[in-house]
Structure formats: C-alpha cells, structure tokens
Amino acid sequence: MTQDDLTYFRSWFADYSRSYYSADKEDQKNILLKVEHTEHVCRNIVAIARGSSLSEDQVRLAEAVALFHDVGRFRQYMKYKTFRDAVSINHGLLGSKILIEENLLQRLPGDEQQLIIQAVKFHNAFAIPAMLPGDIILFLKLIRDADKVDIFRVFIKYYESPQEERASATAFSVPDTPEYSAVMISCIKNRKVASYANIRTENDFKLMKLSWVYDMHFNESVRLLVEGDYVNSIINKLPQTREICSAVTVLRDYVSERLKNEEQT
Ligand SMILES: [Fe+2]
Known part of the structure; x- marks a missing residue:
C-alpha cells in the first residue's frame, strides 16, 4: 500500500462519514462520536505499530484497518439508533x-484487500479466531488494542460530561447504583477479561472496561493507557471498597509488569 492509497482512503472515509451527518442533534452527536473515535484509533494504531517496530508499509496497512474498522457503525446507527451489536447487528x-460493496479496496494487491476485510470483520469478535493466517492475526491484534485504548477515552469522556452533552448511544443502560458483581471483581483479581453478559450495574461496566487491560497484546498499548491516565480515571469512578481496592492492586501490579517488560525490550 502506498501513501497515495492511504490519502485516497482517508478522503473516501471523510466523504462517507459526512454522508451520515444529520440535522437531528442526538444523531449528529452519535455520528461524530464515531468519526472522532476513528481519528483516535488511527493515531493509536500508528503509535502501537511504530512502537512495536513494524515496517512503514505495515504501519500504513494498520492505519487503513483503523480507518475502516468501524465503517459499519454509520449504517448500524441510522437503522437501529444504537451501537449495541447484541440488539442490532454485528458492526x-x-x-x-x-x-466489498463499495469496491473500495480494488486498487490494492489481493492479499492486502483480504487483510483489511478480515481485520475489519473480526475486530469486534470476543476472541481472535485461531484459524486465521498469521499476518491477519497480527493486524487484528493491532486494531483490537488501538480500538480498546480509545474506548477507554470515549467512556471517560462520557462519564465526565454533563448529562445533556453525552452521546446517548454510548450508554449501556444499566442502573447507576452503588452495587457491583462478584464475578467482575474475580475477573480483575484473576487477570481475566470480563464478559458483557455479566454486567448488571454501571460499576460492573467500569470493572469490565478495566479488565480489558488484560487483553492488550502490545506493551505499547498498555503504555498508551497509562499515558492517557485512563486506568486511574476509571478506578477513581468506582466505589473505593476494600474488595475493589484489593482487586485494583492486582491490576496495577500487572500494568507495572507490562511496562517493566517494555523497558527491557
Ligand atoms: Fe468497532
């Protein structure tokens, strides 16, 4: 992929996303949320790819994957008015x-087209399908990390904005009560990624986001989370009970270990 290809894709994406702009304030807020998210994910993926010593050609491919990873969000939102796949469609x-429909990738060699299509298709799967070829898996790991890093930013922004400025489709619509579930605490303590299925309250949701730290493939991604102060921000939004504090200690130790490993490499 050349720099020209990337420039072409960027301008296609700008036009495509703009075609979904809406006069309705709420819709426009939700559409812009995904445009901004895409910009951040592009920046994250380039940082992660460069920080992990990938070639400049791979960095460009990674950026194209990031640019298109959520291209399905616009049609999903217009049709279902939500970003929740479980109640709408797999984005x-x-x-x-x-x-494929837009014939957009035709200017690229066949293997690069496949790589982008497969990475977009599986970027949101609960786990990376083991049967995929190694090069696709590398780009899936990159996009999943870059996406998750920015989802931290999006949620922190959501929680820190006044009610009327919040993009409604971000919400998970669970009660914002002081409770949290034992299964979420045990995921954090056991360094396991929590599942959406166990979310009962907003605190569960925050704990689930924190558990994503365990799902980062690249140390560079953990470094980006720390750089953005995302882990601390979410921890500070949880009730500081004894249980939560001891689970969070495990998480913080994990982060330090990942960053120490990075220094050594
Ligand atoms: Fe996505």
Missing part, C-alpha cells in the same frame, strides 16, 4: 460487507 461483519 464488524457489516463493515466488511460495506468495503
């Missing part, structure tokens, strides 16, 4: 179909 799969 990764939809995005891969849009890329």
Whole structure:
C-alpha cells in the first residue's frame, strides 16, 4: 500500500462519514462520536505499530484497518439508533460487507484487500479466531488494542460530561447504583477479561472496561493507557471498597509488569 492509497482512503472515509451527518442533534452527536473515535484509533494504531517496530508499509496497512474498522457503525446507527451489536447487528461483519460493496479496496494487491476485510470483520469478535493466517492475526491484534485504548477515552469522556452533552448511544443502560458483581471483581483479581453478559450495574461496566487491560497484546498499548491516565480515571469512578481496592492492586501490579517488560525490550 502506498501513501497515495492511504490519502485516497482517508478522503473516501471523510466523504462517507459526512454522508451520515444529520440535522437531528442526538444523531449528529452519535455520528461524530464515531468519526472522532476513528481519528483516535488511527493515531493509536500508528503509535502501537511504530512502537512495536513494524515496517512503514505495515504501519500504513494498520492505519487503513483503523480507518475502516468501524465503517459499519454509520449504517448500524441510522437503522437501529444504537451501537449495541447484541440488539442490532454485528458492526464488524457489516463493515466488511460495506468495503466489498463499495469496491473500495480494488486498487490494492489481493492479499492486502483480504487483510483489511478480515481485520475489519473480526475486530469486534470476543476472541481472535485461531484459524486465521498469521499476518491477519497480527493486524487484528493491532486494531483490537488501538480500538480498546480509545474506548477507554470515549467512556471517560462520557462519564465526565454533563448529562445533556453525552452521546446517548454510548450508554449501556444499566442502573447507576452503588452495587457491583462478584464475578467482575474475580475477573480483575484473576487477570481475566470480563464478559458483557455479566454486567448488571454501571460499576460492573467500569470493572469490565478495566479488565480489558488484560487483553492488550502490545506493551505499547498498555503504555498508551497509562499515558492517557485512563486506568486511574476509571478506578477513581468506582466505589473505593476494600474488595475493589484489593482487586485494583492486582491490576496495577500487572500494568507495572507490562511496562517493566517494555523497558527491557
Ligand atoms: Fe468497532
């Protein structure tokens, strides 16, 4: 992929996302949320790819994957007015179909087209499908990390904005009560990624986000989370009970270990 290809894709994405702009304030807020998210994910993926010593050609491919990873969000939102796949449509799969439908990647060699399509298709799968070829897995790891790093930013912004400025489709619509579930605490303590299925309250949701730290493939991604102060910000939004504090200690130790490993490499 050349720099010209990337420039072309950027301008296509700008036009495509603009075509979904809306006069309705709420819709526009939700659409812009995904435009901004895409910009951040592009920046994150370039930082992670460069920080992990990938070639400049791979960095460009990674950026194209980031640019298109949520291309399905716009149609998903317009049709269902939500970003929750469980109650609407799988936006990764939809995005891969849009890329094919639009004939957008034709200017690239076949293997690069496949790589982008597959990475978009599976970027939101609960786990990386083991049967995929190694080069696709590398780009899936990159996009999943870059995406998750920015989802931390999006949620912190959501929690810190006044009610009327919040992009409604970000919410998970669970009660904001002081409770949290034992299964979430045990995930954090056991260094396991928590599942959406166990979310009962907003605190569970925050704990689930924190558990994503354990799912980062690149040390550079953990470094970006620390640089943005994202881990601390979420921890500070939780009730500081004894249980939560001891779980969070495990998490903080994990972060230090990852960053120490980075220094050694
Ligand atoms: Fe996505």
